[in-house]
Amino acid sequence: MHVAAKYRQASLYVGDLHADVTEDLLFKKFSAVGPVLSIRICRDLITRCSLGYAYVNFLQLADAQKALDTMNFDPIKGKSICLMWSQHDAYLRKYGIGNVFIKNLDRASLNLDKSIDNKTLYEHFSSFGKILSSKEMSDDHGSRGYAFVHFQNQITADRAIQEMIGALLKDCRLFVGRFKSRKDREAELQNKASEFTNVYIKLRKKKKKKNFGDDVDDERLREVFSKYGKILSVKVMTDSSGKSKGFGFGSFDSHEAAKKAAEEINRKDINGQLLFVGRAQKKAERQAELKQMFEQLKQERFRRCRGAKLYIKNLDETIDDEKLRREFPSFGSISRVKVMQEEGRSKGFGLICFSSPEKATKAMTEMNGRILGSKLLNIALAQRP
């Protein structure tokens, strides 16, 4: 066997190194398990700054194994090192075969020494077979409650999953499963969302009455939903005093029923109020969607009003949107009128959008300086931002 090839077998990759760790320091540490042939910390060619990883080449394979078994996650200069067999083939390193995801780990204790948790995890799971790498994810606040253990082969990984799923670790019932890439996971969630069985229901906004009347309770909601299929549960959300928050949820036993309910009740009315019914979303998802819709609306409005928007200043306090609109009737279609308000009171200025710049200009020349209520109108073309 070629010399280089021989030593490569006893070569360890050392990652997560503190920038100040030196070859000397590593040599002292790893020589404790057996003779070390060479050590190299990889550095930037120009600055010579540590790239945060190194190779430790042992003379004996058994010593490398021993280092891996006993020194993984040991802190050097306060930072836990991460030991792996040197593997130059990026495909083999990154490919997801044998990679296991673990969640619901205990994160109650703010454990600043992350090496302990990592060592425990590594020791626990190495009883199933050879591990390429493992890590419990953490941040400044401690464990994030999930981890990865990458086994050398899938059979071992599946056995570990089978044995460890539902196992108790520090009072936490673990979830263990095959690792899924972000892309796969997103696709899976998308799939699940399209097969929804939970629906959200509320009244579409009106000026005064925003939500359900107080007369819509669980029973009434059950009635509304009942003709679409078997209902597992309904719930009108209430505040701490038991008053309806004006929206609720229904859970069906099948996607078909939920879909039918959403399609058929949406835009129908209940006690004369128009309803919104759709797939129940998580709050963050709903908020993101609303935000995006609002942005789009704003942009559309901006495009439509380009060059045709007037600012009206010095407005009498008694003038609201409707009164302002009525004062500009003869200049063609007005697409939008808005009197700016603060706590329900006019701020004394507003804007009007016309269907064309010509109509806006005409309106301005004819209306500027006119008296409305008790004040002289001050009109200007809105500046392009």
Next chain:
DNA sequence: AATGAGCGG
């Protein structure tokens, strides 16, 4: 609830 990142001479 949560699905990573890392490889020289």
